[in-house]
Amino acid sequence: EIVLTQSPDFQSVTPKEKVTITCRASQSIGSSLHWYQQKPDQSPKLLIKYASQSFSGVPSRFSGSGSGTDFTLTINSLEAEDAATYYCHQSSSLPQTFGQGTKVEIK
């Protein structure tokens, strides 16, 4: 099973600041890495698929990069509505797995 490790676990950020979340895979997964945003009491929402492809309707301040074992989700100019937990997810091999999540709090 591929283990995804996100860092940091928690981040407190000022509005308009840039946020960077990393996801490291225990073995190479190519570009089969996806990012989700989950707000309290809501279901997750797809932000980025295949490491860097923005999902339809996602604000342009969200971007993804990386391949192999190291991936990054970047939120440029954080807005108050971006307070949420962010998860990475690999679909390269079964079972599919998720990172433990990174909670982003607005200062």
Add this chain to the structure above:
Amino acid sequence: QVQLQESGPGLVKPSETLSLTCSVSGGSINSYYWTWIRQPPGKGLEWIGYIYYSGSTNYNPSLKSRVTISVDTSKNQFSLKLRSVTAADTAVYYCARVGGSSSTGIDYWGQGNLVTVSS
């Protein structure tokens, strides 16, 4: 706009079977993979498995001996059965669509159904 809605009991007794159905509207169940994900209260996401509209399945090995996912294309629904549940199976269960192929992102999610395992 594709919408998914889980339905099923919110309380299941230990050792019994958890059964949930996901109704898909706004699009056909055909030509996609459909998945179940669960999230224990206050914890992260766990992939349970997926089914292709044709009926082929893949399950998480940690649950494989207890889980069955099935599809009913005539009703535009797919279902989850988890046998011999324990308190560790208490979670919000999400049904969702895997967009395009089995290896792409999960693009549409249901609102989730909290299932509590308790006597």
